Amino acid sequence: MDSLLEQYAKVVGNAVIDHLRQLAYPLKGMKILHINSTKEGGGVAEILNRLIPLKRELGIDAEWEVIKGEKDFYQCTKKMHNSLQGNRDDISRSLLDTYEKTNLLNVERLRTKLEEADVVFIHDPQPAAFHHFCKGRKGKWVWRCHIDVSHPYRPIWKYLREYIKDYDASIWSLSTFAQPLSHPLYLIPPSIDPLSEKNVGLSEKEISRFLDSWSINRDIPIITQVSRFDRFKDPIGVIESYRLIKKYVPVQLVLAGGGATDDPEGAQVLQEVKEFANNDPDVHILELPSDAHRAINALQRGSDIIIQKSLKEGFGLTVTEGLWKGKPVVAGDTGGIKLQVINHFNGFRVNTPEGTAIRIRYLLKHPDIMETMGKNARQLVLDNYLITRHLREYLTLVVALLYGSKEKIELKLPAHLQ
Amino acid sequence: MGETDFKIMDCALIAIATGEKAQNLRELRDHLRDTHPGALYYHFWGGLLRPHFDDPEFQNDFAVWASRNLHDSKISEQLSIIDPNVFDNIEDLRHEVIEIIEQRLYETEYIPWAKTGQEFHFIRSQIVIFDTGISLSDPGKFLDIIPKMSLGSIFYHFIDARRRSHENRNDFSIWLKTFGTRYKELRESLDKIDPYFTTLNELRREIDSVFHKYIKGGANG
Numbered sequence: 001m002d003s004l005l006e007q008y009a010k011v012v013g014n015a016v017i018d019h020l021r022q023l024a025y026p027l028k029g030m031k032i033l034h035i036n037s038t039k040e041g042g043g044v045a046e047i048l049n050r051l052i053p054l055k056r057e058l059g060i061d062a063e064w065e066v067i068k069g070e071k072d073f074y075q076c077t078k079k080m081h082n083s084l085q086g087n088r089d090d091i092s093r094s095l096l097d098t099y100e101k102t103n104l105l106n107v108e109r110l111r112t113k114l115e116e117a118d119v120v121f122i123h124d125p126q127p128a129a130f131h132h133f134c135k136g137r138k139g140k141w142v143w144r145c146h147i148d149v150s151h152p153y154r155p156i157w158k159y160l161r162e163y164i165k166d167y168d169a170s171i172w173s174l175s176t177f178a179q180p181l182s183h184p185l186y187l188i189p190p191s192i193d194p195l196s197e198k199n200v201g202l203s204e205k206e207i208s209r210f211l212d213s214w215s216i217n218r219d220i221p222i223i224t225q226v227s228r229f230d231r232f233k234d235p236i237g238v239i240e241s242y243r244l245i246k247k248y249v250p251v252q253l254v255l256a257g258g259g260a261t262d263d264p265e266g267a268q269v270l271q272e273v274k275e276f277a278n279n280d281p282d283v284h285i286l287e288l289p290s291d292a293h294r295a296i297n298a299l300q301r302g303s304d305i306i307i308q309k310s311l312k313e314g315f316g317l318t319v320t321e322g323l324w325k326g327k328p329v330v331a332g333d334t335g336g337i338k339l340q341v342i343n344h345f346n347g348f349r350v351n352t353p354e355g356t357a358i359r360i361r362y363l364l365k366h367p368d369i370m371e372t373m374g375k376n377a378r379q380l381v382l383d384n385y386l387i388t389r390h391l392r393e394y395l396t397l398v399v400a401l402l403y404g405s406k407e408k409i410e411l412k413l414p415a416h417l418q
Numbered sequence: 419m420g421e422t423d424f425k426i427m428d429c430a431l432i433a434i435a436t437g438e439k440a441q442n443l444r445e446l447r448d449h450l451r452d453t454h455p456g457a458l459y460y461h462f463w464g465g466l467l468r469p470h471f472d473d474p475e476f477q478n479d480f481a482v483w484a485s486r487n488l489h490d491s492k493i494s495e496q497l498s499i500i501d502p503n504v505f506d507n508i509e510d511l512r513h514e515v516i517e518i519i520e521q522r523l524y525e526t527e528y529i530p531w532a533k534t535g536q537e538f539h540f541i542r543s544q545i546v547i548f549d550t551g552i553s554l555s556d557p558g559k560f561l562d563i564i565p566k567m568s569l570g571s572i573f574y575h576f577i578d579a580r581r582r583s584h585e586n587r588n589d590f591s592i593w594l595k596t597f598g599t600r601y602k603e604l605r606e607s608l609d610k611i612d613p614y615f616t617t618l619n620e621l622r623r624e625i626d627s628v629f630h631k632y633i634k635g636g637a638n639g
Contacts, residue, residue, distance in 0.1 A: 019568040022548055023430055175539035178435040185435040187541065383619070396430040400544045407456045411548040 004050075005057050011194045012388050020388065023395045024058035026411055031139075032398065033113055034064045035130060036123035037077065041290065043190065043317065044123050044146050050193050050387055051394070058395075063117075065110055067127040069102040080125045083156035084149045091156065103129035111136070119398055122167075129163045140401045144171040146190070148314040148335065149179055169401060173315050174336055184405065186397050189336065191390035192320050192381070197293035199324055202301055210298035214284055216252060221364055224254040224303040226296055226321075229270040232312045234332070236276050237353045239283060241309070244357035246282070249364050256286040256299055300325045304370070305363055306347075309356055313337055320385045323347075323377035328370050330359050340385070346377035421596045423553040424589075426563065429574040431467045431545045433460065438540040442531040443488060446480070446538055447519040455508040456542030462502040462511070463581075464543050466618055467573055477614050478502070480515065483538045488530035493522045503580045547574065557594060557601060558633050564626045569618040576621060577613055588613075590625070604632040 002010075009017040032055060036044050048064050055062035069077075076095040083089045107114060107130055114120060114130065118139045122130055124146055131141050143164050149157070149172070157179065164170060164181065171186045172178040178185045192199055211218055223242065227233040235255055242253040255273065257266075270287070277283040288295055300306060306322030308331040315336030322329045323340060329347035331337045341347045348359040363370050383389075403409045436454055440446040450458075461479040476482045476498040485494035496518050505511040523529065532538070550571070554563065575589040583592055591608045594601040607628045613621060 015566055015568045018550075019428060019430070019570055022428060022550055023546070025548075172435065175433075175435045175541055176535070176537075178437065178539075180437045185437065187433040187435055383617075392430055393432055396432040396544075396546050399546045400432055403546075405544070407459070407542070407544060409544065409546045411546065 003057060004053055007195055008054075008388055012382065012386060016388050016392075020058060020392055020395065023392060023399065024055075024060060026402075027395065027398055028059035030060055030118045030398075031116055032060055032062045032119045032121070033117040034062070034121045034123065035067060035110075035127045036064075037067050037126035039064075039066055046193065046196070047191070047387065047390065048123075050196075051391060054387075054391055055394075063113065065113065067102065067106045067130075068109075069106075069126075070098070072098040073102040073126075077126045080156055080160065081147060083153035084125065084147050084160075086151045086153060088153050089156070091159075096159070100129060103127060104133045106130070107133040119401065125160055128160055131167055132163050140168045140398075142169045142171060142186075142397070142401070143167045145177065146173065147177075148173075149177045150174075152179070169397070171397070174339070176335075186393075188390065188393045188397070189339065189385065190315050190317060190320075191385050191387045192317060192324060193387045194324065198297050199321060200297070202294070202298055206294075207298045207302045210295055211302045214254075214286060214299075216254065216284055216302070218302065220282070221249070221251045221305075222254060222303045223251060223305045223307055223360060224256065224299055225307040225309065226256045226300065226318050227308065227310070229255075229257045229266045229273060231265075231269055232310060234309045234311050235269065235273045237311075238307055238309050238356070239273070239276055240353035241307075241356035241360065242283065244354065245360050245364075248361055250282075251360075251364070252282045252284065254284045254286060254299060254303065256284075256288055256296065258288060258290045296321075297325075300327065303327060305330060305360055307356065307360075308332065308337065309350065309353075310334055310337065316340065320381055324381040324385075326374040326378040328363055328373040328377060330356055330363075340380070344373075346373050346380055422593075423555045424557075424593045426550045426552040426554075426567065426571055427547055427574050428550050428568055428570045429545050429547045429578065430570055431464060431543050431573075433464070433541050433543050436540040436542055439537040440540075441534070441537045442529050443484070443490070443493065443519060443523060444529050446483075447516055447523065449540055450512060450516050450519070453540050454542045455512070456544070457540045458502075458508050458512055458515070459581075460541050460543040462500075463577055464541075466577055466613075467569070480538070483532070484530070487532040487536040487538070490522070490526075490530040493519065493530065496522070503586050545578070557597070557604070557629075560590075560629045561626075561633055564622065564629060567622060569622070572618050572622045572625070576611075576625065580613075601632070604628065607632065 005017050034048055038045050052062050052064045072095060076091055076099045079089045079091045114134045115136045120139055120141045121144050122128060123144045128143060167183060169184045169186055170181060171188050173189050175187055225238050229235060245251050274285060277285060300322055306327045306329045308316055308319045310332040313335035319329050319331050319337055319340050323346060329341050330350055331341050333349035333351055341349050343349060350356045350359055400409060436457055438449045438453055440449050476485060476494060481494045481498035484490050484497055500514060502511050579589040580586050588608060591605045594605045611624050
């Protein structure tokens with residue numbers, strides 16, 4: 001059985017893995033602790049599930065702990081999450097008291113690890129007050145924000161800012177998300193894992209098996225949007241685009257999203273989408289469970305074009321996933337999509353259902369261009385948006401933190417390697 | 419033989435938001451006066467070490483923003499032609515960029531303005547440089563080494579080198595010069611490689627092909 005690093009080397013090449021090994025050399029034996037709010041579910045847990053074993057394989061003593069709380073704590077942090085994304089959602093003093101108390105209790109529980117760590121990464125708002133309550137800390141502390149905080153609800157950001165401002169540094173996914181703070185604001189975009197169920201290579205047989213199970217015809221072009229049933233993802237606009245395309249060329253539309261049982265608004269949007277689709281046999285609305293990673297993988301690979309017609313988007317990892325599968329992507333001109341989709345290179349950025357339709361018609365008419373764009377798409381992700389790049393930037397950041405804020409840091413080769 | 423071995427170095431770059439942002443050309447100029455010198459480095463050279471696309475239209479982030487978000491093709495063309503390598507230091511480069519923007523502000527009837535959400539965000543970088551432990555004394559060995567070099571190594575020896583050397587050249591050429599005239603043609607060919615309008619992957623292929631032509635082809639061997 002190959003080591004994890006060897007498995008990644010097969011995807012990204014040995015040069016990338018050697019580069020990681022050398023960058024990690026001065027960090028060998030160092031204690032690096034990550035804290036977030038869950039071990040399962042969600043993008044942060046997905047990333048940490050891979051980053052921690054990779055760091056350990058590089059000789060770093062990396063550990064991962066989670067903050068634990070009661071129902072009120074999660075109610076509070078859910079509101080914080082929404083507020084940071086711009087919703088005007090005030091939080092009562094009693095909920096904030098629960099937030100502070102929960103952070104304090106967790107710091108008590110994890111005190112030894114927190115105090116011994118050379119570097120502590122605190123992910124998102126849930127454990128943000130750890131730094132404040134851990135008075136005996138000796139290492140460097142970094143707050144990692146995974147949320148789109150470009151337009152936060154000010155009173156909530158002001159509250160959290162008091163806890164975050166004293167960290168040694170913070171990390172943001174995009175420069176437009178970064179909020180002014182006096183410490184260094186590092187920029188590290190998110191990534192996808194090429195070895196995960198959602199992104200690993202699949203056989204044609206398996207792809208067909210999934211598509212057959214949804215009665216999707218592989219002889220007619222398939223255009224697909226994978227996303228939650230959320231108005232910001234504009235599923236109605238996608239159906240409007242499909243109708244504009246279908247006047248000229250045969251096409252099938254797949255709208256695939258997670259089950260909406262825990263999200264009242266999601267259920268309502270799903271209902272609206274179903275009504276708008278009006279039982280069109282070529283519009284496939286798939287409600288998939290949140291762990292249907294392999295099914296989504298097969299769907300993206302079986303599609304001809306990936307759509308992500310978001311009106312508002314954080315980074316847009318579904319776009320990254322589509323590009324990784326070598327598909328041209330037609331996506332909303334917003335957020336992190338601007339970093340990933342370049343007109344005529346690997347897809348098109350669009351603003352309206354009409355724009356979406358015309359770009360898709362153009363692509364379906366030119367399969368040679370689709371093929372070139374697909375190759376460009378995969379290469380872009382290979383070079384920039386895989387977890388190995390994410391890890392490289394974490395390692396670079398740790399070196400930078402430990403060696404000062406200089407613009408240029410020159411590491412000496414250990415004596416025994418000279 | 420050369421005077422010293424060629425040490426293969428590697429580097430990794432990390433971006434830091436300075437928090438400064440400009441919505442129009444005047445604000446861009448104002449921030450350029452005070453921004454961290456590392457921001458000039460990042461916006462001129464850093465592009466090669468982050469998402470990069472084939473045939474980039476413009477060669478630095480200021481020109482890209484002026485074109486895509488200010489929709490002022492004149493200033494974007496003038497900014498794009500700036501070759502950062504011809505300046506002795508970052509301050510001279512900063513001065514030149516400001517001069518060009520000043521001139522445009524002087525001649526234009528209105529100030530080019532970007533929509534909200536399309537502001538220019540100033541970013542600086544920290545670069546970590548490390549020794550790979552690989553060194554070579556025979557230029558012929560580059561035939562095996564170059565295809566395996568990381569993109570960080572290519573950046574360090576071919577791009578960053580221009581900032582470090584007074585001759586404004588790449589490390590390969592500078593080292594080959596220590597062999598006297600023996601590798602003159604090889605050096606000249608390496609110097610002719612335009613490090614712009616390309617990606618580091620492509621640059622690695624170009625360097626490799628030049629070494630192949632001259633070493634394997636026996637032109638300098």
